[in-house]
Amino acid sequence: MPGLITMDDLTNEEIISILDDAERLLPVARGEMYLPLLQGRILGNLFFEPSTRTRMSFETAMKRLGGNVVNLGDVKTSSVVKGETLFDTIQMVDGYTDIIAMRHPRQGAAQYACDSAKVPIMNGGDGAGHHPTQTMLDLFTIRRSHGTLEGLNVVLAGDLRYGRTVHSLSHALVRFGCNVTFASPDSLRMPEEIVADLKVHGAEVVETDDLIGQINSADVIYMTRIQKERFPDEDEYTKVAGAYKLHARDLDGAKAEMIIMHPLPRVEEIHPSVDSTRHACYFEQAFNGVVARMALMCKLLGVTVPEDVNEAGGVL
Amino acid sequence: MSQEANMRRVTAIKNGTVIDHVPAGKALSVLKMLGIGGYMSNPVSLVMNVPSKKMGGKDIIKVEDRELTQNELDKLALVAPDASVAIIRAYTVAEKMEINLTNEVVNVARCTFSNCITTNPREPLPHRLVVTKRDPLELRCRYCGKTQDIEGLVDNLL
Numbered sequence A: 001m002p003g004l005i006t007m008d009d010l011t012n013e014e015i016i017s018i019l020d021d022a023e024r025l026l027p028v029a030r031g032e033m034y035l036p037l038l039q040g041r042i043l044g045n046l047f048f049e050p051s052t053r054t055r056m057s058f059e060t061a062m063k064r065l066g067g068n069v070v071n072l073g074d075v076k077t078s079s080v081v082k083g084e085t086l087f088d089t090i091q092m093v094d095g096y097t098d099i100i101a102m103r104h105p106r107q108g109a110a111q112y113a114c115d116s117a118k119v120p121i122m123n124g125g126d127g128a129g130h131h132p133t134q135t136m137l138d139l140f141t142i143r144r145s146h147g148t149l150e151g152l153n154v155v156l157a158g159d160l161r162y163g164r165t166v167h168s169l170s171h172a173l174v175r176f177g178c179n180v181t182f183a184s185p186d187s188l189r190m191p192e193e194i195v196a197d198l199k200v201h202g203a204e205v206v207e208t209d210d211l212i213g214q215i216n217s218a219d220v221i222y223m224t225r226i227q228k229e230r231f232p233d234e235d236e237y238t239k240v241a242g243a244y245k246l247h248a249r250d251l252d253g254a255k256a257e258m259i260i261m262h263p264l265p266r267v268e269e270i271h272p273s274v275d276s277t278r279h280a281c282y283f284e285q286a287f288n289g290v291v292a293r294m295a296l297m298c299k300l301l302g303v304t305v306p307e308d309v310n311e312a313g314g315v316l
Numbered sequence B: 001m002s003q004e005a006n007m008r009r010v011t012a013i014k015n016g017t018v019i020d021h022v023p024a025g026k027a028l029s030v031l032k033m034l035g036i037g038g039y040m041s042n043p044v045s046l047v048m049n050v051p052s053k054k055m056g057g058k059d060i061i062k063v064e065d066r067e068l069t070q071n072e073l074d075k076l077a078l079v080a081p082d083a084s085v086a087i088i089r090a091y092t093v094a095e096k097m098e099i100n101l102t103n104e105v106v107n108v109a110r111c112t113f114s115n116c117i118t119t120n121p122r123e124p125l126p127h128r129l130v131v132t133k134r135d136p137l138e139l140r141c142r143y144c145g146k147t148q149d150i151e152g153l154v155d156n157l158l
Helices: A012-029 A053-064 A086-096 A109-116 A132-146 A164-175 A192-200 A212-217 A234-242 A282-300 B003-008 B027-033 B070-078 B150-155
Strands: A042-047 A068-071 A099-104 A121-126 A153-157 A179-183 A206-208 A220-223 A259-261 B016-023 B044-052 B056-064 B084-089 B092-097 B104-106 B128-134 B137-141
Touching: A012 A053, A012 A132, A012 A282, A042 A053, A042 A086, A053 A068, A053 A099, A053 A121, A053 A132, A053 A282, A086 A099, A086 A109, A099 A109, A099 A282, A109 A121, A121 A132, A121 A282, A132 A164, A132 A220, A132 A259, A132 A282, A153 A164, A153 A212, A164 A179, A164 A192, A259 A282, B016 B027, B027 B044, B027 B056, B027 B070, B027 B150, B070 B104, B070 B137, B070 B150, B137 B150
Parallel strands: A042 A068, A042 A099, A099 A121, A153 A179, A153 A220, A179 A206, A220 A259
Antiparallel strands: B016 B056, B016 B084, B044 B056, B084 B092, B104 B128, B128 B137
């Protein structure tokens, strides 16, 4: 069964169709009505490394749609510490569940699981590889703010080398004709193979180390966290991270409709002064994780989202 | 230097395999890929960096009393895709074989990326490297998507 491992698993038409479904499911995601489209279905949450938003939003999404969730729980108390292979773990969970959401520290783990399983696998992050379900909620957030995905100027900033969210997102943005600018320190530039893939899609990719200089022309600024452990010493980290911080005062010349996004958690890269500006979109983005994953699970499980959700759903 | 002079550097073999047109300097990698080492009893002759009209320079390998299989030959596609291979029986060329580079190289080498899921030797699925470009050769791991270091693959042969 195909799942969602990278954004290449979905056509542009499929992406739009899922975003349309998500739009209709918003009242269900907000808890304003009950629509048990996935009643009787079980989601297996396999998070081999820490997650807050992704794990909880998958769980919320399944429960909002009337389904149930089983969790791997803490890896330290599972059979993984006894040396169980990923293949064996997947064989077991495959039998217990109807769909699996998975995060794993090893790159390629999601594709490996997909090749091992009969149920659909949703990649919730594999090492520094991909994070396509985050991309679906990112696209949903961008479309809700700008009314379109096409032709926008999007700046991806921060840790582009290890930040899996930006790997998946850049692929999708380019397919919708967005102009993509990568703003990062030299040591954290976007991996070469991803830049090469984007160019194959006809994208003109701009790479720079100047984030502030991109603000005024941007429709979207997508910030990521620069991780301390990527640097040999703290001085080097402080120097680099300082150039990738946004403060409300930096946004004076920004377009009115420009949005600032972040997959969260943030540390220091977005100053709290930004939270009260019209540009801050990261908390709405985190909420959108629920509705985007609701629509995605319906799609992967072959469940049609009704055109008129209000008519199909019940009052809570 | 003529072809004849090249071939005279080592004597003709009675039975076995001759691998010609190996890129200059790659003969040792080819031996490694074929699992041919000092522990074998078969005589092996190696000529490296000899002039070649077609390639500028090349290596030649002669393995006595062993006929390589197609499966073994296909491994060579990673380092010597244009090599020509002849099976020798009773001092004559009995068979000419071609090296085929398939669209996917399965269970020949392990992905060179240190954080790939396939680095766990107990994971049972086949190692799959997808050919994304043929000239120059570029392969990516099916699972992690990383572009492979071709030299590194020689050290990761299965």
